[in-house]
Amino acid sequence: MEKRNTKQKQGVMEVLQSNDVALSADEILEQLSTKANRVTVYRILERFEKEGLVHKVIGLEGKSYYASCGEHCDEHDHQDMHAHFQCKKCKTLECVDVEIVRPRISQHHVDEVQVLLSGYCQNCKGEIG
Amino acid sequence: MEKRNTKQKQGVMEVLQSNDVALSADEILEQLSTKANRVTVYRILERFEKEGLVHKVIGLEGKSYYASCGEHCDEHDHQDMHAHFQCKKCKTLECVDVEIVRPRISQHHVDEVQVLLSGYCQNCKGEIG
DNA sequence: GTAACTGCAAAATATTTGCATCCTT
C-alpha cells in the first residue's frame, strides 16, 4: 500500500489549498490546471480523506464538498469538529471557526459531530426575491 | 393551490408517525400498506416538508431522511433545531433530544442549524469488525 | 518489474421532470 505522487494528486491538492471554501468534485475538476478524469478525482478525494488530508462535508442538497484539513488532522485523528456554513442560494459551503460542543447523549457513542449552518451569504443576501 | 386528501398521503403520514426514526423514501415505500409509486412518495414528502409537517435530514451518505415534526412546526415556522444521530454501519438516523445552541457567526445570517452526530448505535456497537 | 494509479465505459443510486390519466372536492 505504498503511496505514489502523481500530477493528478498534486493538482487536486493545489486546488483545495488555494480555496478558502469547500469544493464539490465538479468545482475541483473545473479548477484543475492539468486536466484529470472525473473518476480519478473522486478516487483521489477518497484517499485524501482516508489519509486525513481533507474533510468531506455533505451539503444541504446531499452533495459532497471537500476542503483541505488544517494541521491538526492525520490518518488516525480526524478532528472534524468545526462547523460549516452553506448558502441556500449559491450553495457555497465554507468552514466556520466556531467551537463545537460535543453533545452528551446517553443512547449511543458519538464519534463525530457535523454542524451545518445555513442561510444566505453576504453575496446572495441582497438578491433574494 | 387547495390541498387534497388522498390514500397515498395518508399512508405516508401513517408510516412516518409510527416510526421513531427518520426514514428514507425507500424505507417509506416498503412500509406502506397501500402501495404507492416512488415518485408520488417523493412529491408527497416534498409537499409535507413545505407545509411544515415533516423534517428532511441529509444523512452522511447524502441521502434524504424524513421524520414527522413535533407540534411546534408549521408552514411558517420550521423549528428544526434538534440534533440527529446516524449509525455509520446500519445508517439508521434518529432524532436526538438535545438543546442546540445556535452559534453566533459574524459573516453570514444563519437561518437554520443542522447537527448530525455519528458513530455506532447500540445494535451495531458490538458487531464491529 | 511491480503494484499503485489513471482513464474510459458502464453501472448503481437517488431524485426530478414531462405528460397523460385519475380522482377529490
Added chain:
DNA sequence: AAGGATGCAAATATTTTGCAGTTAC
C-alpha cells in the same frame, strides 16, 4: 367539471465499479 394528485417512462445528477492500459518508484 376543474384542477390537484397520481403513475409511468425517461431524464438528471452524483458517485461507484470493472478492467485494461499507464506510470511512479
